[in-house]
Amino acid sequence: MEKLVYQESKCFIENFKYTFCPGCGHGYVLGIIAQLIDEFNIQGETIAVSSVGCSIFLEKFFKLDVVGASHGRSPCVATGVKRSKPNKFVFTYQGDGDALTIGFNETCHTALRGENITTICINNTNFGMTGGQASATSLPNQKTKTTPFGRDVSKYGYPIKAAEMVATCDGAAFVARCAVGSSKLYDDTKKILKKAFQNQINNVGYSFVEVLSSCPTNWGMSPVDANRHIVENVSKYYKLGVFKDITS
Amino acid sequence: MEDEEKILLKGNIAIAKAAINAGCECYFGYPITPQSEIGEYLSKAMIEEGRIFIPCESELAAINMVIGAGSTGTKAMTSSSSCGIALMQEAISAMYCQQVPGVIVSVMRGGPGLGNIAPSQGDYNQACYGGGNGDYKVIVLSPSTIQESIDLTYLSFHLAFKYRCPVILLADGILGQMMEPCSINKNPYNDYDYNIEKWALNGAKNREPRNLVSLHMDLGELEKLNYDLNKKFLEIEKNEIRYEIFLTDDANIIITAFGTVARVAKTAVKQAREMGIKVGLFRPITLSPFPSNKLGNLICSNVKIVLDVEMNLGQMLKDVRSSVFGKCAVKFMGKPGGGIINSDEILEKIIDINNNIES
Numbered sequence: 069m070e071k072l073v074y075q076e077s078k079c080f081i082e083n084f085k086y087t088f089c090p091g092c093g094h095g096y097v098l099g100i101i102a103q104l105i106d107e108f109n110i111q112g113e114t115i116a117v118s119s120v121g122c123s124i125f126l127e128k129f130f131k132l133d134v135v136g137a138s139h140g141r142s143p144c145v146a147t148g149v150k151r152s153k154p155n156k157f158v159f160t161y162q163g164d165g166d167a168l169t170i171g172f173n174e175t176c177h178t179a180l181r182g183e184n185i186t187t188i189c190i191n192n193t194n195f196g197m198t199g200g201q202a203s204a205t206s207l208p209n210q211k212t213k214t215t216p217f218g219r220d221v222s223k224y225g226y227p228i229k230a231a232e233m234v235a236t237c238d239g240a241a242f243v244a245r246c247a248v249g250s251s252k253l254y255d256d257t258k259k260i261l262k263k264a265f266q267n268q269i270n271n272v273g274y275s276f277v278e279v280l281s282s283c284p285t286n287w288g289m290s291p292v293d294a295n296r297h298i299v300e301n302v303s304k305y306y307k308l309g310v311f312k313d314i315t316s
Numbered sequence: 317m318e319d320e321e322k323i324l325l326k327g328n329i330a331i332a333k334a335a336i337n338a339g340c341e342c343y344f345g346y347p348i349t350p351q352s353e354i355g356e357y358l359s360k361a362m363i364e365e366g367r368i369f370i371p372c373e374s375e376l377a378a379i380n381m382v383i384g385a386g387s388t389g390t391k392a393m394t395s396s397s398s399c400g401i402a403l404m405q406e407a408i409s410a411m412y413c414q415q416v417p418g419v420i421v422s423v424m425r426g427g428p429g430l431g432n433i434a435p436s437q438g439d440y441n442q443a444c445y446g447g448g449n450g451d452y453k454v455i456v457l458s459p460s461t462i463q464e465s466i467d468l469t470y471l472s473f474h475l476a477f478k479y480r481c482p483v484i485l486l487a488d489g490i491l492g493q494m495m496e497p498c499s500i501n502k503n504p505y506n507d508y509d510y511n512i513e514k515w516a517l518n519g520a521k522n523r524e525p526r527n528l529v530s531l532h533m534d535l536g537e538l539e540k541l542n543y544d545l546n547k548k549f550l551e552i553e554k555n556e557i558r559y560e561i562f563l564t565d566d567a568n569i570i571i572t573a574f575g576t577v578a579r580v581a582k583t584a585v586k587q588a589r590e591m592g593i594k595v596g597l598f599r600p601i602t603l604s605p606f607p608s609n610k611l612g613n614l615i616c617s618n619v620k621i622v623l624d625v626e627m628n629l630g631q632m633l634k635d636v637r638s639s640v641f642g643k644c645a646v647k648f649m650g651k652p653g654g655g656i657i658n659s660d661e662i663l664e665k666i667i668d669i670n671n672n673i674e675s
């Protein structure tokens with residue numbers, strides 16, 4: 069008897085090709101999003117807001133309506149979409165440069181307003197798209213294109229622990245940090261994202277999920293080493309867990 | 317109808333009321349003098365109407381929310397002044413590229429920098445030629461009375477949706493702050509069908525997905541898009557040019573001015589006419605696209621001099637010069653940084669020019 073091992077999500081465009089480097093964490097997370105859209109059966113009700121970063125081309129992967137935003141402003145674009153179409157499912161998919169560096173003001177205020185949207189923030193501790201410069205999330209001593217001697221916190225400040233900070237916003241309903249890098253972490257991430265999706269569908273309010281993710285190319289690591297780096301280092305600095313959940 | 321009744325209204329409030337009447341469903345804004353009353357008024361009126369009002373964290377947020385609402389085919393507006401409009405430029409370029417409709421009210425104050433809060437026309441260039449990136453253009457409408465502020469608010473929403481583009485309603489601090497009798501008449505475009513169901517985002521249910529994005533990396537894609545968008549703007553130029561001409565038929569001197577300055581200039585023109593001076597006025601209402609041909613065609617052999625008058629150091633001047641195209645001399649009179657020009661000063665200049673023509 070034949071056994072179904074893998075089925076491509078209906079949400080993906082037929083024969084789509086990711087624009088990512090091999091082993092890039094973006095692909096895993098977008099895959100989870102596609103599965104969840106299938107599971108909740110919301111493909112025809114979803115408006116995705118893309119952001120500026122390696123994941124900018126959402127419209128090339130997903131069979132979804134997509135509106136693009138300038139760097140850091142997708143929470144605002146999503147606010148405009150959701151307020152004008154409150155019955156649609158609206159999510160932003162952003163990088164750490166986008167949501168936590170240039171756009172952290174917008175991220176916080178969207179959380180404070182308690183917009184009923186879902187933000188997925190891929191934290192790969194650098195500006196991937198522009199070639200691996202330091203972002204607000206780069207780890208202490210991390211070597212990047214703009215911290216060639218390692219991030220010296222005495223000169224450049226400390227990394228932003230965004231999930232902890234967003235959790236202090238009274239308007240936020242659900243704030244969590246998860247990671248991709250092992251099958252266990254992947255499963256946990258899917259559970260957390262499912263909750264973040266469910267919240268919006270239940271009109272619970274703003275959900276923010278920070279996903280620690282790999283950028284093998286700019287980290288100068290193989291995909292396997294990059295995943296190990298997430299498990300052994302990145303997720304030690306950035307604690308995983310649910311920081312706020314008003315539904316529990 | 318009570319609609320047609322004349323009431324005394326402050327300019328900012330008139331714009332806000334017209335926005336409600338135009339069917340604006342969402343207002344997003346951040347306060348700045350001299351236009352804060354628009355947001356203050358709408359903070360109550362929009363809620364009473366069951367519409368959306370958000371006091372934003374910045375002008376960046378405000379204009380990007382306009383993009384979000386506009387992308388679903390919803391009428392949305394923001395308003396600001398000078399340095400606030402400066403913050404919106406990246407998004408205005410994106411709106412043009414993404415073909416998202418939206419209205420931006422800009423009530424100019426003195427600049428550069430924080431400048432002052434006096435009335436000014438120092439943001440003609442900012443509105444018409446922008447600080448956003450790329451080959452983009454914006455429709456810019458310039459009222460000179462409060463009634464016209466109302467009518468052009470309607471027109472702003474109409475053109476934004478007819479052509480799916482950003483429209484700037486450009487007023488100066490005088491127009492925002494002064495009071496005048498006017499009527500909040502019916503929006504003449506109420507029944508216009510903008511076909512939003514053909515392009516707006518509402519979820520790809522039983523149809524192909526749509527996208528409104530601004531990164532176009534495929535070979536030749538962006539070049540083609542630029543040509544297509546430019547073609548649309550040429551269409552706008554063909555159909556939507558608006559201007560006022562006053563006593564230009566036999567004129568030896570033509571004054572060019574926009575907004576409140578045009579109004580002041582009109583008074584000076586009337587006074588000069590009483591003295592027998594053959595002077596007329598050309599007032600562009602669409603500052604962008606600029607009515608170049610219309611102005612150019614006015615310059616016949618009678619016309620000896622065009623006098624451009626602005627509350628700045630000569631920003632519209634280059635559009636006036638290129639329209640006149642060397643057919644006669646162009647002089648400039650202006651004041652920057654919130655300096656106000658009165659009709660006596662313009663009259664004096666007209667007399668002076670006239671004496672020189674005659675001698």
Ligand SMILES: Cc1ncc(C[n+]2csc(CCOP(=O)(O)OP(=O)(O)O)c2C)c(N)n1
Pocket residue numbers: 120121122123139162163164165166167190192194195196197198203
């Ligand atoms: C206003 C503006 N500044 C800078 C850029 C250049 N830029 C493009 S992507 C990017 C960083 C993206 O990093 P991140 O959000 O972390 O996404 P990643 O590529 O790492 O997934 C920058 C700085 C831009 N597009 N717009």
Ligand code: SF4
Pocket residue numbers: 087088089091092093094122192196197282283284285286
């Ligand atoms: S640069 Fe990094 S984030 Fe971007 S696609 Fe490559 S691996 Fe992924």
Ligand SMILES: [Mg+2]
Pocket residue numbers: 121163164165190191192193194195196203
């Ligand atoms: Mg990144």
